[in-house]
Structures are given as structure tokens and as C-alpha cells.
Amino acid sequence: MPVISKKGLIYTVKSGDTLYAIASRFGSAVDAIERANHLYPPVTDRGLIFPDDVLAIPTSTSNPIISHIVTNGDTLMAIAQTFNTYVDLLAGVNNISNPNLISVGQSLVVPAFTYRIVSGDTLYSIARRFGVSVAEIEEANADRPGFQRDVIWPDYHLIIPIPTSRNIFVTRPLPDSSFNSGDKVEGYARVFEAVVTFQLRDRNGVVVSNERFAMTDKGAPAYGFFSSTVPFDRQPTSSSGELWVYSRSAKDGSIQDLVKIKVNF
Structure with a gap:
């Protein structure tokens, strides 16, 4: 590509x-x-x-x-x-x-x-x-x-x-990149208590990498940089999927500021 x-x-x-x-x-x-x-x-x-x-x-x-x-x-x-x-x-x-x-x-x-x-x-x-x-x-x-x-x-x-939300900008992986177990997710986020959350799903909705979190180097209201590896917890059942990067609401735990990055396996 x-x-x-x-x-x-x-x-x-x-x-x-x-x-x-x-x-x-x-x-x-x-x-x-x-x-x-x-x-x-x-x-x-x-x-x-x-x-x-x-x-x-x-x-x-x-x-x-x-x-x-x-x-x-x-x-x-x-x-x-x-x-x-x-x-x-x-x-x-x-x-x-x-x-x-x-x-x-x-x-x-x-x-x-x-x-x-x-x-x-x-x-x-x-x-x-x-x-x-x-x-x-x-x-x-x-x-x-x-x-x-x-x-x-x-x-x-x-x-x-590159798709962003108001509070999250993913710099790695780029959309449509090949993605393997242990590859990194990186970017900038303005999130509560400096916690940014991510998971990986395949095109069939199977969660390939369970929800995990990374810490940004600055807390809100600043945009901090984050970097973390993404291990696979199960094998993908399709050739492509989406990396979800988001925050969780402190009020009710709902997903906020969701950014979806298309990846290939």
C-alpha cells in the first residue's frame, strides 16, 4: 500500500x-x-x-x-x-x-x-x-x-x-495498515484522569484484543501523548477489523470520544 x-x-x-x-x-x-x-x-x-x-x-x-x-x-x-x-x-x-x-x-x-x-x-x-x-x-x-x-x-x-474525535487523535496505526499482535497504538488524548482506552475487533464483531487502557503523559485539560502495545487475545475471524480508541464516562462508564481506525490482519 x-x-x-x-x-x-x-x-x-x-x-x-x-x-x-x-x-x-x-x-x-x-x-x-x-x-x-x-x-x-x-x-x-x-x-x-x-x-x-x-x-x-x-x-x-x-x-x-x-x-x-x-x-x-x-x-x-x-x-x-x-x-x-x-x-x-x-x-x-x-x-x-x-x-x-x-x-x-x-x-x-x-x-x-x-x-x-x-x-x-x-x-x-x-x-x-x-x-x-x-x-x-x-x-x-x-x-x-x-x-x-x-x-x-x-x-x-x-x-x-485521519478520523479524530474532539479529544482523541490516533497517530499510529494509520488507517488501513497491517496490524499484528504486539503492534502499538499511539496518539494524543484529552481524557479524564489521563486514561485512554482501546480494544481491537474484527469485521465480524469478534473482540481480538480485549479492552485495555494506557496513560497519557498529561492529564486533562491538556492533550497528552499515549503509547501502548496491543496483544491479541484471540485470532481474528476476518481479514480486517477496527481498532477502537476511546474514553469511559466517569458518570456511567459509557464509551465517549470513540475513534475507529480500520486495520488489516
Whole structure:
């Protein structure tokens, strides 16, 4: 599955920018940026960019979660809408004390990763694979050169939003990943008494890994990081399933802030 394992950046072109200057600034390469954004005919003359174009910038950093580079006019609310997430989650994960104050050039972690399109893909098939809607993919890729609903290009780097709740953002595993006994679940959570809960179910509803919990490194109201292994308590009865990550209500024990991540066995 051609998910990009290296970190991608989302950058909005400014007047005077060149691909060489952008590549040098972010530790990328001109040809890599051209391929990631299909800066070729019939989209554009090779390497031609314009102010306000939104580019996916490949880097060599080993982290698949995307960062958004703040540009003029950005607000945390607008960025949250782009990735179908929440202002308070973005503020918490990025240690922003005042959500109304972000700076041009600031790098913000956002719930998204990059997928390299292969021959035969459609936006519909990609959306189904990763558990998001076509509309969410369109919103995350708005204003990017070469992005169209009806024509997608092999090798183009498509930005895929990661499902979140208001209080939970799972960074590992990525949607549609292969998952084995002992693999890790990681992410950020704002949860009561710093306890985040998880279980693994297969497509037939069989609980493959019983409910367990992990502790975040910060308690609410902060968003703390959590990491835990997920052992299998029984063998899956199907080839795919869902990792459930959530909290339990202190009042009645009900599931809250449920995030479901599709995985393959």
C-alpha cells in the first residue's frame, strides 16, 4: 500500500517563491515536489507555480503525520475545517495556549497523512480504503495544482485526513495498515484522569484484543501523548477489523470520544 512513510508538509506558495527555494527551505528536492504535485503538462508547464498554490512537500523525516505551514490569512478554525477536526484538538496537540494567535511560517501537526496514487485508483476507492469521505479528501486537497475529482494522476501525493474525535487523535496505526499482535497504538488524548482506552475487533464483531487502557503523559485539560502495545487475545475471524480508541464516562462508564481506525490482519 503506497502510504508515504516520510513526513509531508503542506505549504502555500508566496510571491517570489521558486521550487528551488522551497525545496532548500524544507530539505526536499525540486523533482520530488514536481512529482508529488504533478507539476507537468497538462496541469501546468513543468515546475511552474503560482502564489496561493498549495503544495505537498515531501521530506526525509521518518514520520508519516503531516504538518501544515501557516500562511497569511490562516486561522486555526479554517485549518481544522480543512482536516475535518477540532480547533481545541489542534491547539492542544501543538501546545498553542491562545487559539486565536498563530504565526505565519509556524509548523502545525494536523491529522492527515500522504498517499501516493497508483494506476487504477479512484477517489471513491481511496476514500473507502481509509474510512473517510470523498468530500473530506477534496477539502484537504483544495487549491492544490493537479487535483481534480474526475482526473487523478499516478504518483500524485494525495492528502488523506485521519478520523479524530474532539479529544482523541490516533497517530499510529494509520488507517488501513497491517496490524499484528504486539503492534502499538499511539496518539494524543484529552481524557479524564489521563486514561485512554482501546480494544481491537474484527469485521465480524469478534473482540481480538480485549479492552485495555494506557496513560497519557498529561492529564486533562491538556492533550497528552499515549503509547501502548496491543496483544491479541484471540485470532481474528476476518481479514480486517477496527481498532477502537476511546474514553469511559466517569458518570456511567459509557464509551465517549470513540475513534475507529480500520486495520488489516
